[in-house]
Amino acid sequence: MAPLTWLQVGGPAQYCLAPRSADELSRVLKTCHEAQIPVRIMGGGSNLLVRDEGVPGAVIRLTNPAFCSVKVDGNVCTAGAGAALSHVISETIRAGLAGFEVLAGIPGTIGGAIVGNAGGRHGDIGALVTKVVALDFTGSPVQREGDGLMFEYRESAMRDLIILEAVFELQPEPTEEITERLRKIWITKKAVQPLASQSVGCIFKNPRGSSAGELIDKAGLKGTRVGGAEVSDRHANFLVTLPGATSDDVLRLMNLVQTKVEGQFGIRLEPEVQIW
Ligand SMILES: Cc1cc2nc3c(=O)[nH]c(=O)nc-3n(C[C@H](O)[C@H](O)[C@H](O)COP(=O)(O)OP(=O)(O)OC[C@H]3O[C@@H](n4cnc5c(N)ncnc54)[C@H](O)[C@@H]3O)c2cc1C
Known part of the structure; x- marks a missing residue:
């Protein structure tokens, strides 16, 4: 699954399917349901962290032009x-x-x-x-x-x-x-986010009334590394993966960030990324 996700980490899927029509997809789902095969649906892989052990069951991708x-x-x-x-x-x-x-x-x-x-x-x-x-x-x-x-x-x-x-x-x-508005939004985003790196955007949800990025920054965690995973020094709520990173590196770094932020501010950060 690693090449299919933005973080570029994670093990294989047991089955990977790209149905050619809604009818075919429906038949795949019925078959998997009857055979008790777990099914997951994947989009562009930009909000996914796949574990190193891989994904049991079927991963379905809607990449067909249909x-x-x-x-x-x-x-x-x-x-x-x-x-x-x-x-x-x-x-x-x-x-x-x-x-x-x-x-x-x-x-x-x-x-x-x-x-x-x-x-x-x-x-x-x-x-x-x-x-x-x-x-x-x-x-x-x-x-x-x-x-x-x-x-x-x-x-x-x-x-x-x-x-x-x-x-x-x-x-x-x-x-x-509309284009002028889009341009302004894009420029602001580019200025604060490490868009060129391997990431999933914001890794944690913002807790009610505060910003996950600010809490991580205040906890002094920018640039912290576990194996090949790093808290971006551009935007503290972005974790980026470096060549050779594993999913376990990302999970351990997420855990470290959660523990430090909770210890310092009493707030438990919840992942925004979907973990498979
Ligand atoms: C550089 C960067 C910047 C980002 N900036 C933002 C941002 O500003 N705001 C923001 O909200 N997010 C942001 N993200 C996160 C991500 O892009 C979004 O969450 C995006 O909407 C995920 O879409 P995806 O198709 O890649 O989904 P995936 O990562 O493939 O999947 C995410 C979840 O969606 C489910 N899913 C996918 N397709 C379907 C379907 N057809 N039916 C049912 N479930 C489905 C999957 O099962 C999974 O649970 C950013 C990510 C990156 C890498």
């Missing part, structure tokens, strides 16, 4: 779960629709972004979603809209689903104005 389409109709965008978020940002801006520019610089797919309500200080993807088309883990179709959607800070009510497609309602605005 899951990656992006359509714009009026002020509504419909995007496949496997579509790159960056592609949806550029397509909607080109169509003169505002909303997605607040997500500039976030890697990964639409599926990964929705399930973890990706976003930042300018807004979250959840605010744009009006409908999600999905399958449950037995392969049966599910649709969520209105109250069924429920988004919170880096969470959604969709962790028990395999998202296939989502519908977004956006605001018409001249492309140049």
Whole structure:
């Protein structure tokens, strides 16, 4: 799995599948359900830490073009779960629709972004979603809209689903104005985050009312290293991996950060990264 994730660490998956259609995916899910094979769904691997032991069961990737389409109709965008978020940002801006520019610089797919309500200080993807088309883990179709959607800070009510497609309602605005906003957001992000390094973005969630990065920085942990894993000296909530790093290095560094921050401030940091 290492080459498929941004951290570039972790062992193999028992099975790795890329279905060619929603029907095929549904059959895979039914078969796995009946055979009691655990299933995990993977997007762009930009928020994943895979353990060195690897992943038992099946890892499903929605990389086939059947899951990656992006359509714009009026002020509504419909995007496949496997579509790159960056592609949806550029397509909607080109169509003169505002909303997605607040997500500039976030890697990964639409599926990964929705399930973890990706976003930042300018807004979250959840605010744009009006409908999600999905399958449950037995392969049966599910649709969520209105109250069924429920988004919170880096969470959604969709962790028990395999998202296939989502519908977004956006605001018409001249492309140049949206592009200008996107440019500003991108510049600020580039200035504070180690975007060129191997990371998963913020490794811990911000505790209510404070910033995980600030706590880690105040605990004097910037630059701390365990094996090939390091607390970024640019942004303390980014852990980066260096060549030769293992998943265990990252887990031990996360544990050290949690222990030191809790010891000093009495706050237990919760991982934002999904650990498989
Ligand atoms: C440099 C960098 C900067 C980042 N900046 C930000 C930021 O500003 N804000 C932010 O929120 N995040 C940020 N991230 C984290 C990450 O990019 C987001 O969490 C992203 O939305 C994850 O999407 P993904 O497709 O890579 O998901 P993955 O990492 O592949 O998976 C993450 C989770 O989503 C689930 N998932 C993926 N696809 C589906 C699907 N179709 N159906 C159901 N579940 C699915 C997986 O099972 C897993 O639990 C950053 C990461 C990096 C590397």
